[in-house]
Amino acid sequence: MDVNDKKDLCSPREFKGKIEKATKWCIDCKEPLCVSCFENHNAHRYSRNHHVIPVEGNQWLESLKIPLNEYCEVHDHEKDLYCSSHSEIICLTCTQTTYGKREPAFRLSDVTTNAKTSTLFSILETNIVDVVNELKDIIRDKEKNKVEIEKQKIAILDTIKNIRKFINNKLDQEENKITEELNAKCERSHLEIDNYVKFLNAILS
Numbered sequence: 001m002d003v004n005d006k007k008d009l010c011s012p013r014e015f016k017g018k019i020e021k022a023t024k025w026c027i028d029c030k031e032p033l034c035v036s037c038f039e040n041h042n043a044h045r046y047s048r049n050h051h052v053i054p055v056e057g058n059q060w061l062e063s064l065k066i067p068l069n070e071y072c073e074v075h076d077h078e079k080d081l082y083c084s085s086h087s088e089i090i091c092l093t094c095t096q097t098t099y100g101k102r103e104p105a106f107r108l109s110d111v112t113t114n115a116k117t118s119t120l121f122s123i124l125e126t127n128i129v130d131v132v133n134e135l136k137d138i139i140r141d142k143e144k145n146k147v148e149i150e151k152q153k154i155a156i157l158d159t160i161k162n163i164r165k166f167i168n169n170k171l172d173q174e175e176n177k178i179t180e181e182l183n184a185k186c187e188r189s190h191l192e193i194d195n196y197v198k199f200l201n202a203i204l205s
Contacts, residue, residue, distance in 0.1 A: 008055070010034035027051040056132040 011031035013020040022032030026041065028050040033041055041047050072079055077091035 008032065010037055012037045022055050024052050025055045027053065053128060054132065056128070 008022055010020040010022045010033055013034055020034040020036075022034055024033045024035075024038045024041075025031075026033060026047070029041075029047070032055055033052070038052065041050070041052070072091035072094060075091050075093040077093055079089045079091050081090050081092060081095065082088075083090050083095075
């Protein structure tokens with residue numbers, strides 16, 4: 001199975017040798033959860049305050065290349081501080097050297113302690129859901145466009161068939177008209193020739 005496909009599967013279920021599609025992503029545990037495991041996850045004291053978002057939201061965050069629990073490219077230390085002045089995740093050394101003293105800088109663990117009830121997290125979660133819903137709407141619109149394009153194709157083909165039928169009927173009518181005129185002219189010519197031959201034979205006799 002492809003590594004990317006496993007991100008869509010419930011991690012606890014997979015650990016038990018079972019396959020279940022994930023619907024949630026726990027930011028703290030860094031693993032996907034199915035509906036059942038998400039309910040169990042919320043029931044446990046140690047994990048009920050974890051920060052959980054829709055699995056589509058995590059995929060969206062990954063697509064934006066947002067660094068989560070990564071190491072600082074400059075100092076090779078874990079990025080565990082949040083600089084509110086610059087809205088950036090940094091390491092401890094960043095606050096003392098590279099950019100000069102950064103104030104205020106908070107530990108990510110402190111920032112996210114009450115994230116579930118914070119306005120910032122609610123806005124982020126709402127924005128993620130809105131983006132996911134918008135993408136779903138776009139997909140639905142594209143599917144509708146496919147149906148409309150197919151209908152237009154059928155309508156165009158039907159129009160072409162009708163035009164072709166009309167042209168064929170006109171050609172048939174012209175063919176019949178020309179055939180009748182040619183037959184009439186041939187009959188008159190034959191009659192004239194027959195009469196002329198008859199006249200000549202009468203002279204010879």
